[in-house]
Structures are given as C-alpha cells and as structure tokens.
Amino acid sequence: MNRKLRMGIHRIAANMDGLTELVCGALSINPEIAKESGKMLFLPEDRTYTTFEEMMEKESKLPADTRMDFVTIVTPNFAHFAPAMAALDHGFHVVIEKPMTFTLDEAKQLKKKVDETGLLLCLTHTYAGYPMVKQAKAMVATGVLGKIRKVWVEYPQGWLSNLSEREGNKQAAWRTDPKRSGKSGCMGDIGTHAAHLAEYISGTQITHLCADLNIMVEGRALDDDGNVLLKFDNGAHGVLMASQVAAGEENALKIRVYGEKGGIEWAQHEPNTLLVKWLDQPTQILRAGGNYGDRLSPFATHNCRTPGGHPEGYLEAFANIYRNFALTLSAKIDGTKPSEQALDFPTVEEGIRGMAFIDNVVASAASDVKWTKYEM
C-alpha cells in the first residue's frame, strides 16, 4: 500500500465507530499539498499543518476541549520516534504504526517517556484486532487445548518478487531501504506481525530463536525472506516463516497453535473463521458472530459489529484497535475504569518486543550458533 492509502485506512479505522474524529493533520511538508489534502479531509485550514513540530506546538496551545487528544503516526519507520516523543512531550496520546521505532534503543526511550508521562501509546498490530484471533487467544488461556506444544506461524507475500523498488514502487523503495526501514526488511515489516500474533495467541514468549534470513532478489539490501525456529518460555517449539518473494501470495498470514488436547488454525484471508481441532472429536468451525451462546469469548464478541454471516475484514480489525484504544482513552479522560476488553490493544510493551524481535532475528541470522537467546 502507498502512504496515502495507508492514511486512508487509519482514517477509516479510527472513524468507524464514531468514537474519534479527525481534527487536524500534518499532511505534507509542501504547503500546497497539505492544504489540498486538508480540504479533502474537511479539516479547517488553520489546523492543516506542514510539520509535526508545528502541529504539536499549535495544537497544545488550543483550549483543552478543542485541541486534539491523540496523534497517529503513519510515516516510514525512521520517522516514528521524533514525532512520537514530541507528541508525548506536548501531552498528546499516540497511535503508531509498527515496527514502533527505527531501533530498539529508541523503543526503550519511548517506553521511558510513556511511563513518565502516563500517556497512552497504541501500536497498530492490526491482525491482533480480529475477533477470531481474540477467540483463539481466549481458548488457549482457558486451557481447553491443554498445554501448548507447538506454534506455527507463516506470513507469505509475493509483492517483492521482483526488484520493484527500482521500478518506481514507493512502498517497495522505503521498505527495502536500510536507511528508512531499519536493519531488517521482511522480518521488520511482516515478521514482527507474525511474532506478535504467535506470542499474543499462545500467551507465551519466545526465548530462543534460530534464523535463516535471505535476500532472494539480487540487488536488494535487506532480507526479503526468512525462516525462524522458535522456542517459547512454556516449553513449546515453533516456526515462523515470513516471505515477500512467495510469488502469487497476497497477504497470507496464518497461524496454528497445538496443545495436548487440540489446536486452532486461523488465516487472515478468511478472518471470520477459526478452525478448532480436537484429538478425538471432529474439527469445529467457529465463526465470528456465531450463534453459540457463551462458546464465543467476550473478547471475540466485543470486537464484532455484525451477526454471523456478515463478514468483517481488515478495516474492522484495524478499527478494533482504535476502538479499544479510544474506549480506554475515554475512560481515562472520564476517570472511569475501562473494561478488560477495551484494554486489549497493543502498547509500547509490544512495540519494544517487536524491536527486540528484529534485533534478535538479525543477530541470529548472522550467527553460526544454532540457538540465539532472545535478548531485550
């Protein structure tokens, strides 16, 4: 997706449940473009800014009931940290794309700032917003699958099968550029999603990994493919596969988790379905919005807008991240206690973990030793 599309998706997602409103924006450093974009978004001209510094500055001087509550950061990775710090410094909550920062060190500084200010930081690990991902997590947590033994997550894409960064594809250009993307390409971009999902659903954390990162397209500077063996702190073992050169694949994130008594399987391409497999019973097809009484977790139902058979998708998953963040923020503003379900959105902790994943996976790839201990 290009950046404009990316912004559009954030706007739709933030907007979906009528809980947030776009009130201002730093939309371009070119004043003409900024103005034009602001107009298309129905923003008042005096709240259409050209830099984030200007926006923070001016917004922070507006009356409390007028100024923005939070800022969303949708720039390339290298340009996450500065606006996030500035926002927190000016008292604004932050919604930020993953990976959270350019380096693990920046991530740690951000966490320190979040802790100091008491402000919220929400990381848009979109896939964790799907109701059936919540259901999977809840089923693991209740123990119905038994002790988890195996976690298997895959994320094949095909869009970087050619050297499209040299052919004018701007998304490809920055994502494959170490100066803008960071020390990893594929693992930073989508491996972090897969790693997050694995830990989120399994409720356990990676302790060791063994990575094989590859540059499959000649002339590229960062990994575009990788396979990683995993060990988890509960004793489970696993595999993470991520690729951007799996020609013909779209965005085929899929996860399987197996316990002693059964397993779950979820695929992002058909997100409203969760397969639940049992050792000695037929596989069940759980559906978002399904009419099964209390068989669906409150975490699943809270994140649905429609009854069974009315498919929800990526934008709704994204909107769930925003909605839970917004509900938590509203509660904070109102001085009330947010629900357990509202609190369920990725924060600065997951952001640090994502940056650590990148560091560890790159270190492992460079090492001849089999297992690299996951360092934070």
Add this chain to the structure above:
Amino acid sequence: MNRKLRMGIHRIAANMDGLTELVCGALSINPEIAKESGKMLFLPEDRTYTTFEEMMEKESKLPADTRMDFVTIVTPNFAHFAPAMAALDHGFHVVIEKPMTFTLDEAKQLKKKVDETGLLLCLTHTYAGYPMVKQAKAMVATGVLGKIRKVWVEYPQGWLSNLSEREGNKQAAWRTDPKRSGKSGCMGDIGTHAAHLAEYISGTQITHLCADLNIMVEGRALDDDGNVLLKFDNGAHGVLMASQVAAGEENALKIRVYGEKGGIEWAQHEPNTLLVKWLDQPTQILRAGGNYGDRLSPFATHNCRTPGGHPEGYLEAFANIYRNFALTLSAKIDGTKPSEQALDFPTVEEGIRGMAFIDNVVASAASDVKWTKYEM
C-alpha cells in the same frame, strides 16, 4: 439483527469514506430515548427529533448549507412509504432499506414522486455493493462467458428454525408479521436480495417464475422457505432458493451463473473471491484487489479500499452503496457528471422490481399453473 444494530450498520457504512455526516435523526418516539440516543451519536439536542414528520418539517426550514441532504429510512417495511414520501416532498433525497415499500402500489407511487421531484432514491441492496459482484456483472456484460444459460442463486439462513418470534426476538417478530412485513416473509426479506443479485449480475430479467413457498415452522403466518424456478428474458433458466429454516446456516447467499464458455461463482461468506470457471481451462480464483493489471473491471476496483489480501466485508459493501450514492449526490449538487461507477447503486427502479418480485412469487405460490408471467 435488531433495529439498533441495523442503524449502527447504516451509520458505519454511510460514514466510512468520510463523504457523509450524521447531522440529525428521528431516533425514537419516546423523547427520553430519542434524546439519549442523539447524545450517544453526538447529535445536537435540537436536531434530535421524535417523529419523522417533525424532522422533515424542521430540517426543511434550516438554511440550505445546514439542513440535511438526505434521509435514511431503517424502519420495518410497513413504515417505509410515509417517511420516504415526506422526505421527497420536503426536498430531501432518500436512502431506504429493501424491500422498498409495503406494497407494489406504494412502490409505484414512490417512483412517480421521485420522477416528479428529480430527487435521488438509493435502495440498500447491500450485496450488490461487493467488488467481486461488480466483477461478475462486468464479466457477464463483456461476453467472455458467452450467452448466459443458467442462473442459480441460493440464500439459506437458519435463524427462524424455531418460532423465535414468540420468544421475544423482535427482529423475528416484525419480519414474520404480515402487518409489518408485508405479504411475504422469507421471499420479501431475503428472496428479494437473491432476485436482485440474479438480475444484477446476469444483466437479464426474470420473465416467468414458478414458486413453491412453505411455512416450515408451525404457527408462523408467512413463508419461511421457498424454491422458485425462473425464466429470464435472454432465454436463460434458473433457480432461486431462499430459506430461513436451513438450520445451521448463517447468511449463505451464493450465486452461480453459467454461460456457453464458462461460469462464475460468488459466495457472500468469502466475498473477496470470485471463482471463474472455463469450459476448457483451469478454474481461476479472482480476488478483490488482486494484482492482475486490467483483468479486474473498473467497477470492481472502484469499490475496493484495500489491496489484495486485506479482506473487506459486509460493512464495506454497504459503504459502497452509500459512497456511490454520495458521489452521485455530490456531483448533482456540484452540477457535474458522476462517473459510471458512482452511478452504479440500486434505485427506485430496483425497488419496484423487488416489490413486483414479491407479488409475483406469492401469486405463483398460490397458483396451480406451472409458470406465472412476471407482471410489473
């Protein structure tokens, strides 16, 4: 879905692309509830009304740049006509749930009024808003499948398998009540969707039908199941199956259309996929947002918000109806020409056709003659 949920879905859909804004509402005849609902929707108190008459009256007196542009009607079928006529009479455009009215006669009056006023009426046949439905229609239209021979549409649901209208289910209560729903239950509620989809995709119209309507649950007053043989004006034959007692089914609308050279298959439960079958070539899986150059019709791509592999769903399909309506309305207001794609939303014509379908299918069910000519 209950009415509140239904309203929520309209709000999300109307809102999704930032082209429309909720500015007022007649939310309940109980002033307390109306006020409370208005508050939750961030409506100004003075634009929260208790009756549609009051709303039309007061809104029409507001300045042109303040008053609402159009009204959305989400009441049960028997309460569509009066507010729609009132809206048109006061100069407001109308978005209306299907079936459009309570009777075919009302539908015809509405069309007359639309023609007289030159105002827009948009009928929310949601399923026609899916990008891969547009793709299917476009493929039929270009002739790549050859002359269409066979149309096969099915719409099984299971939610009325019990007499839930007697157990406090409000949706079930009005939808199974001839006084509020009209002369058909299942065929009016979901058969009309199926019939619309069949004509929309195939580009041809039903000329004769042979209906078997059933009341499967004892004690019910209206059909909850039906099977209909169809003839189309291009010589194709078909079947329409709709049921609300197909126990275990959610909302499994599916259509298959076969021509001389190939066929298409689309299922609402996985709406981003269109199967295209060929007489002597492997079946193809077309995906919304797919990276196939110009193989996807502009009608499909116009109605996508995300790239391939980021599933869109029911709310986005609904939003497509609203977006195209809003684009057409904006063009009208601006005095410009809307694009072909923007004009592609169901109107009063489809509304009449839906009411005629109900009349004809009920007439056929009551007849011992095999084929009933489809009368308008």
Add this chain to the structure above:
Amino acid sequence: MNRKLRMGIHRIAANMDGLTELVCGALSINPEIAKESGKMLFLPEDRTYTTFEEMMEKESKLPADTRMDFVTIVTPNFAHFAPAMAALDHGFHVVIEKPMTFTLDEAKQLKKKVDETGLLLCLTHTYAGYPMVKQAKAMVATGVLGKIRKVWVEYPQGWLSNLSEREGNKQAAWRTDPKRSGKSGCMGDIGTHAAHLAEYISGTQITHLCADLNIMVEGRALDDDGNVLLKFDNGAHGVLMASQVAAGEENALKIRVYGEKGGIEWAQHEPNTLLVKWLDQPTQILRAGGNYGDRLSPFATHNCRTPGGHPEGYLEAFANIYRNFALTLSAKIDGTKPSEQALDFPTVEEGIRGMAFIDNVVASAASDVKWTKYEM
C-alpha cells in the same frame, strides 16, 4: 467416460477387495477385438465371448464351481434389459449400470424376474457407496437433525456445453440419443443419481415434482439441463438441479439436507468430508476414518479401507457397492445371514424408482400443471 474406461472402472471396483475375480466376458461382437481384449484381461481364450447370449449359454453349462457367479452389464441403456433378463434366466446374479433399463416397463419386468428367481440384482449407484454418504444417512435416521424439512441436491456438469455428440465424442453420442439413452438425457444420466441420493440420505421419498427441463444446446434431442421442485412424503420440500451445460463444472454432485435441529452437506469432489451444521453449535467437519470413537456410524466405518487422512475416492465408493453385493452374495451362497452393512447396496427396487423418476420428470416437464404426482 468412454465405454472402455467404464469397463475398467467396474473391473477395478469389483476387484479391489479381493472378493471377486473376472473369469469371462463378452467384450466385443468383433471376434478379433474380443480376443485381444480378453488377452489383456488375462481371460482364458475359451471364456472370451462375442455375445452375451453365447456367454450365458456356455457359462451355464460349466460346472458350478467354475462358471461365473454374476454378470456385470455396462452397455448403453437400451442394451441393459435383454442381457439382464438372459442372465437371470440362466441363473446368474446381475450387476447393472443405472438407469437400470430403457423404460419403466422393462424395469418392472426385471423386478418380476428377480422376485421369481430369487437372484440378486445390484444397481451401481456409485455415489451411495461413499462412507460419508452412509454417515449422512445414518445421522438422519437416528433423528439427531430432527424432522427433515429441506432436501437440496445439485449435480452440475459442463461436458455437454457444446454439441460434442457431433464431434466424435462417443459417450456424448449415445447419451444424447433418444434411441440409445431413453426419453431423458441429463435427468436420466445424472438426475437419477441425484434423486437416488436425495431419497437415500433423507430416508423419505419424492411424492410430487415440478420439472423444468431444457435443451440448452441447439440441435440436441434430449434435455441437457433441468431444475425440479420436489415434495417428499414426510412433508419436506426440495430442489433437484442437474445440468450438463454448466460450463466449467466437472462432476459436482452435492447434497444438503436440513432438519429442525441441523443439517448436513456433502460434496462428491471432497467425498471424505461431511459438514454437520447445528442450530446453536459450531459446524463440525466429520471425516471418513476419523478418530471419534462411535460418533461415526458402523455404516460409514464398514465402507472405509484407510484411516483418517488417507483419502478414498470414486473407485473405492464403486468398490463398496461391489463389496457389499459380494458379501451378500457370499452369505447367500454359504447360507449365512449377511450383515446389515453388507445388505446396504442399491437393488432392483432403486432401479424401478430411477426409471419412475425419469418418467415422472419428463411428464411434469411436458405439463402446464405445477405439481405432478409421482407415479410408479
């Protein structure tokens, strides 16, 4: 399939379980071809015949422990009756392709002969041989789905989308020829399979039907497509769709049966899976050979050769018909009682029912009255 392939399939199926052996054959009226074919099948030269009359005659004079036990008839429909009668007259049991005869009257004569001789007649309704079809039937019979309300069977093929009978396709030639195939094309060839499956699984019989039969390809003499509304003797309603002009379809027989509490769905293309849907529980995926204790019926497990995950297919389903016939025949010869499972193969009764279906469906298609009473 051409006739040679067809014979091969019978040979494989009959042979699969080591219960029957090919001992003789009337393989061609051309003695050279008959001889050559016999050689390829390792038949002794003196038991390779040129006509069925010769075969019946000579085999019946062989010692009881040498002569064939039963004969299999794989000729086109018009050439079923004479050899079947001859076989029964000479004391041989019969396995016969469906539709059983050319006319309903022949079918009734055949039944009379079977009754008189006490010999077995096995009709190869292959699809009824699949283990998950048996499972579906068993689940309906136990009542777990509640009273059956809806039967929906479809059988789309695409292989007659062109006038291939004029282009040298021999199978197409006889199957579309009223003189060799009978009074119906599509309904006789595959509609009978669908009707049999509907009655077999639902455990109830068609009492009325309303047929729309079509000739979609100009120049063809028999129906190549048809849609039929059905009423069953337990009060269920249904639809049967069969087509040989559904371009791009292979052999996509599928059935859905819904009761008050749930439904089943089975598709021949993935025959080892049975979807079981429930009103208020998640859908279950039952698998042939699945490890679910006694959840699978003995009728399903009896007809499996492999454990779960080792797919069985069409040839095994066909072999199940032969195996059950052979087990029943062995029991008969041994004077023992065959098991309930062994007795579960289609007989002359189903053969008559199939011929009656053809008669009734053709009569209905010719009638202007909606419902035709199913006459035997």
Add this chain to the structure above:
Amino acid sequence: MNRKLRMGIHRIAANMDGLTELVCGALSINPEIAKESGKMLFLPEDRTYTTFEEMMEKESKLPADTRMDFVTIVTPNFAHFAPAMAALDHGFHVVIEKPMTFTLDEAKQLKKKVDETGLLLCLTHTYAGYPMVKQAKAMVATGVLGKIRKVWVEYPQGWLSNLSEREGNKQAAWRTDPKRSGKSGCMGDIGTHAAHLAEYISGTQITHLCADLNIMVEGRALDDDGNVLLKFDNGAHGVLMASQVAAGEENALKIRVYGEKGGIEWAQHEPNTLLVKWLDQPTQILRAGGNYGDRLSPFATHNCRTPGGHPEGYLEAFANIYRNFALTLSAKIDGTKPSEQALDFPTVEEGIRGMAFIDNVVASAASDVKWTKYEM
C-alpha cells in the same frame, strides 16, 4: 495403521490395475495364523510360508513361469534389510516400505546388491504417486515458475499426542521404539516422506539442514516432532515441519514451492487439486483429469484412472507406484523399453537418500552449530 491394514493396502494397490497377482506369502511365524491368513487371501496352502527364508528358498525352486516375480516387504523398519537381501540373492525383485532400512549402512549394502544383481527395487513413497504431485514436478521442471526460491513442506499428524505406545497401540509401539524403528521416530516415519516430496517436486537436493527435534510427550524415546531449516543445491531455502503431536491433525502433508514467477501448492487431503499461483495472474485450480488439453503433463495423466471430478485417493496413488514398477518390470521381462512415465517410481537411490536424511537430521539436532552439511 496396523500391520494387517498396511498389508491390505499393499494388496489393493498392487492389485488395482490387474498387472500383478498375489501368489504366495510369509504371513506369520505362527503356522496356524499363516495358514488362516493365506486362506483368506485365496493363496494355495503350499505357498503360504511362515518365514521369508522359507519363502525365498521354496519359491526360487519353482519353475520360472510359476514362481513369484517380486516380493513386497511390509515389516517394521528393523526387519527390512534381511528379507530384501535374501530376495535379491534369490533373484527376486523387491518392493519395500520406507524408510528403506534400519541404518544408512544397510541402505548402501542394499544398493550395492541391487547394482550387482540388476534387479529392481521399488520404494513405496506413496505420496509421490499422486497425479497432481507429478504435475507439480513437471511444472517446476519446465521452468514456468522460474528459478525455485522457496520450498515449504509440512506434515502434521496428531495420533501420537498421547503416550499411546503404552496403551496397546501396536503401530505406536514399534514406531516409537528405537530398536524397531531406528534412530528417529517422527522424522524417520513421516519426515522422510516430506523430504522426499520436497526433493522430488523441486528437482533439487537438500545440501544443508538445521534441525530442532523434540520429544513432546514425556516418556517417549524418539522424536515425535521436529522443525528443520533447509538449503537446496540450486540456492533455494526451505522449511520442513513434521509432527505427530499436532493434536487434531490427520495426515495433513502439504507442500508449497515458489519460484520467481509463481508457485504451487498441493495438499494430500485434497489430492486431486493443485493450486498454481502467479505473480500477476489469478491463481489457477488445476484438477486431476481436468479437461485442459495438453496443460496437464503426461506424467499427471498417465497416473489418473478417472476423468475430472471422479476423485482418486491414497490407494490409487499407492497403486501408481506399483503400476509403474510393474510396467517397468514387465518391460524388463519382455526385453522392451519402459516409458518415461513407467520409470517414474522411487528406487534404491531414494531409499539411500531417505536414510541419509534421517542420519543428517539427527546429527543436526544434536549439534550446536547452525548448519549441518548433508552427508551421504
């Protein structure tokens, strides 16, 4: 599967195409059981043996046109080598289960003997017998997918999720016993299938691997789960996952291979379908027996018995191994040249490669170094 079932499957497979006949057997060391089993298989009593030594001895003394042509070895792994050597020593061809022997050294001795005698050895890597596996291999070979970059093979089963070897499951007992199974459990049993398939389809060989083998069920002596990173000699990278503790999985072997221009996906549970993905075209569904002119490779069509839409399964794939072996053997006996398609069955070479895979994967699992060079 238990051993009796296993024997049954070999018998069906060998028998399916009428090219081989069971003429003798060493069915049990218990003479009573041997006799009884022989009777059930219609074997003459004097060719029902109690030991393989006796069988080899006596059969070799029979006239050439009477004695067996080849022997099939279906014993546990530790009892493969001796009978295989004895068979070859007595001039009999051999069909043998995988893994071919107990140790790599035995495998090499066997190859030496095969080379010396000029006799045939056929290894029953069943999954390589599926037509769509052949199609996948052929597509890779023709280069339509471009240079292969990524091979991803998975083989999850769940049947050893409990310590069933202690609960009377005989299959579990020998397969988890190092004295009967060899130095690896899961990798020896199913990992070898996955590795063979990966090399067979991709047409390239593993050069390095990095294995994580696990014992997930306490009390077990051999690996029941494992994940392996792979490098191939053409530069491709890959992953092999095999597990017998993936609770709820049946026999879910699946492979994906990606090249520069597209990829293929094949799953054993639906073996008649091959997904072919393209960088810039819609995914295609290729079907065994499909009507696509010469789009299907002769290697695929040679291994089909039925037209499209008549599913073939595991037994047919097994029978393809036997058929190709039998065709090659017949040609050898007749002094003719077997077809390319007939020669396509696994031999002693693949047997050695499988034993080497076990050695290498076990060595890698024990090593702290990341990459283990694949030694033969």
